[in-house]
Amino acid sequence: MSQADLTLHGHSTAGAMAEPTFSVPAKKMAMWLFIIADTATFAGCLFAYGFIRNASQNWPRPFHSITNVAVMTLILLTSSLTMLVGVKAAQAGDKPKAFRWIMITAVAGVLFAALHLREWMGMIAEGATLFHNPWGTPLFSSLFFSITGLHLLHVTGGVVALIVVGVRYQGGRYKADDIEITGLYWHFVDLVWMFVVPLVYLLNLSH
Amino acid sequence: MTTAETHKSSGMGKDLAIYLCMLVLAGIQFVIAFQNISAQQMLERMLIVAILEAGLALLFFMHLADNRGLRWFVIIFTVAVILGMQYGWTDSFRIANGVTWAK
Numbered sequence: 001m002s003q004a005d006l007t008l009h010g011h012s013t014a015g016a017m018a019e020p021t022f023s024v025p026a027k028k029m030a031m032w033l034f035i036i037a038d039t040a041t042f043a044g045c046l047f048a049y050g051f052i053r054n055a056s057q058n059w060p061r062p063f064h065s066i067t068n069v070a071v072m073t074l075i076l077l078t079s080s081l082t083m084l085v086g087v088k089a090a091q092a093g094d095k096p097k098a099f100r101w102i103m104i105t106a107v108a109g110v111l112f113a114a115l116h117l118r119e120w121m122g123m124i125a126e127g128a129t130l131f132h133n134p135w136g137t138p139l140f141s142s143l144f145f146s147i148t149g150l151h152l153l154h155v156t157g158g159v160v161a162l163i164v165v166g167v168r169y170q171g172g173r174y175k176a177d178d179i180e181i182t183g184l185y186w187h188f189v190d191l192v193w194m195f196v197v198p199l200v201y202l203l204n205l206s207h
Numbered sequence: 208m209t210t211a212e213t214h215k216s217s218g219m220g221k222d223l224a225i226y227l228c229m230l231v232l233a234g235i236q237f238v239i240a241f242q243n244i245s246a247q248q249m250l251e252r253m254l255i256v257a258i259l260e261a262g263l264a265l266l267f268f269m270h271l272a273d274n275r276g277l278r279w280f281v282i283i284f285t286v287a288v289i290l291g292m293q294y295g296w297t298d299s300f301r302i303a304n305g306v307t308w309a310k
Contacts (some may be wrong), residue, residue, distance in 0.1 A: 044292055198250075199250075202249075205241075
């Protein structure tokens, strides 16, 4: 076998090895696999919530107002749009604009978390804890704090990721692809909230 | 305006339209919450709206609409996991409540 053949075979093998699954780069694919796994985590929590709610005799409906959760939803949905603007700017090579919109997204995340914590404080002030609540079965507050807490943890992680990736992108260490992958995670956090709101909040409104 | 700029702005126009659709769908969920219907009907309607909203986010914000292979991989894999979990949960529920096996 000649050197040319070896080189040709070498290239062909390397080409086959480098062909990404579904034409998606490995890092992006890893994020998709994480998103699928995390979907299972949240689905597990929400299924458990549904079964327990259905089986409990004195399930409380403690929410009187939708204002806070409506504002939180608006902020999170809008942050998905600002993230998209940041990703498009990064793909167009406009670093300052991309950095600006990523930071706006991070600020929206902080605002969302602050409103969430304010709501938690209000409920804790009314006597709700992880193992007790004054309205009915203690399982309500256990599930409420667990599910919303898990989501809040994701938002907090997302904010940290946005800041770190944004700063490193601005400094030239990360590329536009990394911004896009962080954006995928942020959209996922928004997507989960679309299911948490109706199941955990709206179904427990007192009429 | 250059061709690239036109392409860029039309792209954002589409994203803005999707964002507005998602806002409207989120609003519909809040309207459903105030309807005088049973909890089961409310749950069904809210879940349908949530799935539509999530579908828009997945297809356009997360760009699954552009990659057919990845789209089916994500859908089939996720639905299989969730359905498998649903089977597990119902069985756990049966065991926890001491319900006998169906005959």
